[in-house]
Amino acid sequence: MQRYLFFCLLACSALFSTAGAQAPAAPAAATGSLTGTVLDSLKKEPVPYATVVLLPPAPNDKPITGVAADDNGRFSLTKLAPGPARLRVSYVGYGTQTKEVTITSGATDVGPFRLPTAGTALAEAVVIGTKPVVEVRPDRIVYNADQDVTNAGGTASDVLRKAPLLAVDGDGNVKMRGSSNFKVLVNNKPSPTLASNLAEALKGIPAEQIQSVEIITTPPAKYDGEGTAGIINIVLKKGSTQKLNGRVSASGGNRNSNLNASLNFKTKKLGFTSSGGTGGWYGPNESSRVRTGQDGSRLTQSGAGNYGGRWYYGSVGLDYDLSEKQSLSLATSLNGYGGQDYNSLIYNQLAADPANNRLFTRSTTSRFSGFNGEVTGTYTKTFALPRKEWSVLGQYADNSGTFGYDFDEFRNSTVDTGHGLADYRERSRGRNPGNETTLQTDLVQPFGENQTLETGLKSIWRRTGSVASVTGLTRGLTPDYVPLTGRDTDFSYDQNVQAAYATYTAKLGKKLTLSAGSRLERTALAASFRTTETDFTRSYLTLLPNGNAQYALSESNSLRLAYSRRITRPYIDYLNPFRDRSDPNNVVYGNPNLDPELTDSYELSYNTTGKAGSLNISGSVRRTGNAIESIRLTPDPSRPTVTEQTYRNVAANAFYQLNFYGSAKPVEGWDISGGPDVQYIVRRSPALGIERSGFTAGLNFNTSYKLPKKYTLQGFVYSSLPSPELQGRGAANLYYQLGAKKTFLNDKADLVLNFGSPFNNSWTYRSTTNTPTFSEVSENRSFQRSFRFSFSYRFGAEQQGKQRKSISNDDVKGGGSKQGGQ
Numbered sequence: 148m149q150r151y152l153f154f155c156l157l158a159c160s161a162l163f164s165t166a167g168a169q170a171p172a173a174p175a176a177a178t179g180s181l182t183g184t185v186l187d188s189l190k191k192e193p194v195p196y197a198t199v200v201l202l203p204p205a206p207n208d209k210p211i212t213g214v215a216a217d218d219n220g221r222f223s224l225t226k227l228a229p230g231p232a233r234l235r236v237s238y239v240g241y242g243t244q245t246k247e248v249t250i251t252s253g254a255t256d257v258g259p260f261r262l263p264t265a266g267t268a269l270a271e272a273v274v275i276g277t278k279p280v281v282e283v284r285p286d287r288i289v290y291n292a293d294q295d296v297t298n299a300g301g302t303a304s305d306v307l308r309k310a311p312l313l314a315v316d317g318d319g320n321v322k323m324r325g326s327s328n329f330k331v332l333v334n335n336k337p338s339p340t341l342a343s344n345l346a347e348a349l350k351g352i353p354a355e356q357i358q359s360v361e362i363i364t365t366p367p368a369k370y371d372g373e374g375t376a377g378i379i380n381i382v383l384k385k386g387s388t389q390k391l392n393g394r395v396s397a398s399g400g401n402r403n404s405n406l407n408a409s410l411n412f413k414t415k416k417l418g419f420t421s422s423g424g425t426g427g428w429y430g431p432n433e434s435s436r437v438r439t440g441q442d443g444s445r446l447t448q449s450g451a452g453n454y455g456g457r458w459y460y461g462s463v464g465l466d467y468d469l470s471e472k473q474s475l476s477l478a479t480s481l482n483g484y485g486g487q488d489y490n491s492l493i494y495n496q497l498a499a500d501p502a503n504n505r506l507f508t509r510s511t512t513s514r515f516s517g518f519n520g521e522v523t524g525t526y527t528k529t530f531a532l533p534r535k536e537w538s539v540l541g542q543y544a545d546n547s548g549t550f551g552y553d554f555d556e557f558r559n560s561t562v563d564t565g566h567g568l569a570d571y572r573e574r575s576r577g578r579n580p581g582n583e584t585t586l587q588t589d590l591v592q593p594f595g596e597n598q599t600l601e602t603g604l605k606s607i608w609r610r611t612g613s614v615a616s617v618t619g620l621t622r623g624l625t626p627d628y629v630p631l632t633g634r635d636t637d638f639s640y641d642q643n644v645q646a647a648y649a650t651y652t653a654k655l656g657k658k659l660t661l662s663a664g665s666r667l668e669r670t671a672l673a674a675s676f677r678t679t680e681t682d683f684t685r686s687y688l689t690l691l692p693n694g695n696a697q698y699a700l701s702e703s704n705s706l707r708l709a710y711s712r713r714i715t716r717p718y719i720d721y722l723n724p725f726r727d728r729s730d731p732n733n734v735v736y737g738n739p740n741l742d743p744e745l746t747d748s749y750e751l752s753y754n755t756t757g758k759a760g761s762l763n764i765s766g767s768v769r770r771t772g773n774a775i776e777s778i779r780l781t782p783d784p785s786r787p788t789v790t791e792q793t794y795r796n797v798a799a800n801a802f803y804q805l806n807f808y809g810s811a812k813p814v815e816g817w818d819i820s821g822g823p824d825v826q827y828i829v830r831r832s833p834a835l836g837i838e839r840s841g842f843t844a845g846l847n848f849n850t851s852y853k854l855p856k857k858y859t860l861q862g863f864v865y866s867s868l869p870s871p872e873l874q875g876r877g878a879a880n881l882y883y884q885l886g887a888k889k890t891f892l893n894d895k896a897d898l899v900l901n902f903g904s905p906f907n908n909s910w911t912y913r914s915t916t917n918t919p920t921f922s923e924v925s926e927n928r929s930f931q932r933s934f935r936f937s938f939s940y941r942f943g944a945e946q947q948g949k950q951r952k953s954i955s956n957d958d959v960k961g962g963g964s965k966q967g968g969q
Contacts, residue, residue, distance in 0.1 A: 179227040179250040185220040188261040193220030197238040204231050213702040223596045236260040281810045281820035290360040303352035309863050310360045311808050326376040333381045353407045353424050355396050358384045365709040365750050368648040368664035372691040372714045392943020400935030403428040418466035429455040433928040440787030440921045442499040449493050456486020476525045485516035510563045511554040519546040534593040542585040551576040577615030584608045597654040605646045612639035613723045636725035637677040645669045663694040704755045715744035721794045735792045742796050746771040760811030767804045774798040776873050781920040797834045803827040821848035830873045843870035857890040878912035896940045904931035
């Protein structure tokens with residue numbers, strides 16, 4: 148019955164498209180109306196939410212009415228009296244443009260307004276100017292990474308570190324509004340590699356290829372229902388003008404280096420984009436852990452070593468216009484990474500019974516890799532009726548990863564004396580095969596000038612798994628490595644999700660816009676644990692409503708109230724029952740019986756924009772009743788220094804948050820942006836007998852100043868206080884960066900020198916864990932002092948091309964240092 152309903156909805160969507168195309172045109176309105184679009188004069192892309200004001204003929208500047216442009220830069224003014232008038236369009240970071248118009252008794256299209264960026268000088272079609280580093284829009288905050296010179300030569304991890312509402316710790320783990328439960332998209336579509344290991348995969352996206360980062364805290368129904376804190380959309384540079392253009396860049400430093408290139412062109416009907424690159428990361432690491440048992444036992448672990456790895460990526464995109472209203476696009480990409488971490492650990496256990504004391508040194512080399520290759524095809528059709536659009540998309544992604552470790556253990560020793568003298572040696576090898584197939588169709592159907600219905604259907608077929616083996620060698624007992632019984636895993640997991648959504652938007656008068664929608668998702672799960680010969684299947688339906696209301700207090704001030712319910716499905720790292728015993732005193736494994744989370748989010752925000760800058764003030768509440776938490780257990784109370792870490796639905800969490808974020812231009816050439824974020828967090832777990840609450844806060848600040856002779860200085864700082872966790876407290880954070888850029892060769896080349904944390908060599912991330920049987924303090928020392936020198940050269944003219952429709956499979960929750968968690 149569910150399949151029948153799904154395909155009936157698909158047929159209705161196609162019928163809607165056909166019927167709309169054949170419907171007769173509505174009679175002309177009795178009063179006049181003006182429509183048009185607002186574009187960036189440099190990139191020819193839409194300027195969302197620009198302010199459009201209707202004025203009487205000069206010199207009278209008293210506004211008659213006004214409206215804000217939509218997501219695509221389109222605007223419409225209705226019920227206007229015929230006669231001469233003027234339209235004035237403006238937006239923060241851009242110059243103002245005014246055009247004389249004549250209002251008739253019918254509809255008039257005034258064409259595009261091409262806004263120059265602030266400080267733009269136009270001479271012989273040469274445009275010199277920039278967007279602000281941060282734009283505050285009614286439904287999202289946009290960090291324009293291509294305007295931040297300190298990003299040169301870095302990676303996506305460096306970029307996200309500086310985006311509003313985000314935080315990145317010393318291991319590369321990302322948090323959004325204090326939570327790790329969010330989704331990361333690239334050009335509005337997912338990367339399975341990002342879903343499985345976000346911290347490592349972000350190192351494989353060079354900063355030079357990132358145009359902007361969008362932080363969407365209350366996503367509408369067209370997005371998959373996953374990610375309770377919201378969505379991070381990384382927008383890559385793409386598109387081209389009629390002429391050949393491209394870019395080459397290289398950078399080197401004491402933490403990473405890379406080489407990147409892109410090549411683009413466009414003919415009358417065909418657009419071609421391509422990019423590729425490779426690079427590496429490297430550096431030292433130090434960590435320590437002190438665990439104290441209630442019986443007086445004490446375990447001390449201290450380790451030091453180094454890490455390193457390489458990444459590569461490549462992409463090719465084709466856009467072809469079949470006709471004026473039909474287009475096809477094909478996009479292919481591949482990216483991968485691989486590396487290893489080496490750590491020499493000194494383990495010293497002082498037990499309550501001295502007979503159980505242990506001392507050894509363990510040298511461990513961990514290896515990992517990931518690969519993602521995908522192809523996406525899109526057909527898009529527009530219609531004579533403005534704003535109507537129908538699209539069909541298909542995607543196939545092949546993603547896989549490997550993991551493993553080798554360690555040598557030297558008992559009763561504090562030094563590594565060599566492989567041949569190791570008392571015990573162990574190694575493990577594993578792989579995570581996987582693939583995804585996605586089909587999606589979307590329809591935007593306007594009803595008049597003030598009403599729009601968006602509908603869509605989507606189906607994802609996802610298959611993944613984990614296969615791992617463990618072998619060991621004991622000196623004097625086994626001549627070679629032998630399999631360790633019960634330590635292997637062989638696990639497959641299928642997850643199929645079908646969804647249908649609808650969103651209705653209506654403008655009620657000149658000030659109020661209402662939007663209401665819902666998404667219905669069906670999830671079917673099947674797992675097979677071949678090592679234990681057990682299987683399970685499961686399916687469920689989830690209704691995810693959402694809505695928002697936006698009220699324009701004036702031309703530049705608005706209030707927005709939003710609600711959404713979102714789901715979190717655990718990814719394989721949370722489900723995989725494989726027991727990682729590389730640290731014998733902290734065994735880690737997944738839980739295949741996890742239920743999905745459901746979170747209700749409420750947000751009220753105030754937005755204001757003006758010539759001097761913009762400001763967003765938002766208050767939000769997020770509640771999750773069956774949160775998936777990483778928990779630490781003591782299986783044997785008599786040995787409190789031996790713990791197990793897994794995941795369970797054991798908590799009800801609430802986040803109460805107040806955020807301020809603004810941008811300003813105090814003087815010509817000087818941009819500043821930033822603001823504080825304050826949260827009160829409540830975590831309750833009746834199953835564990837725990838209730839924790841407390842405040843945490845963070846501060847994000849970014850500034851740049853343009854000097855004469857095309858020099859630019861930039862600075863950034865982020866800091867945060869510790870946050871309450873279910874079984875302890877998280878770590879505080881501090882990171883800052885300084886950079887300088889020189890542009891030369893007729894604005895085609897840049898030299899950039901960046902310094903990370905120049906005044907302190909490292910930052911120690913200190914977290915605590917407290918349970919009835921033990922308490923623990925963990926420290927991870929992140930070596931943040933760095934330098935990086937970068938050079939880039941552009942040829943041709945860089946402009947934004949047609950934006951492709953894309954698939955967004957933002958519907959799974961990752962684990963550990965991966966994407967996900969809470």
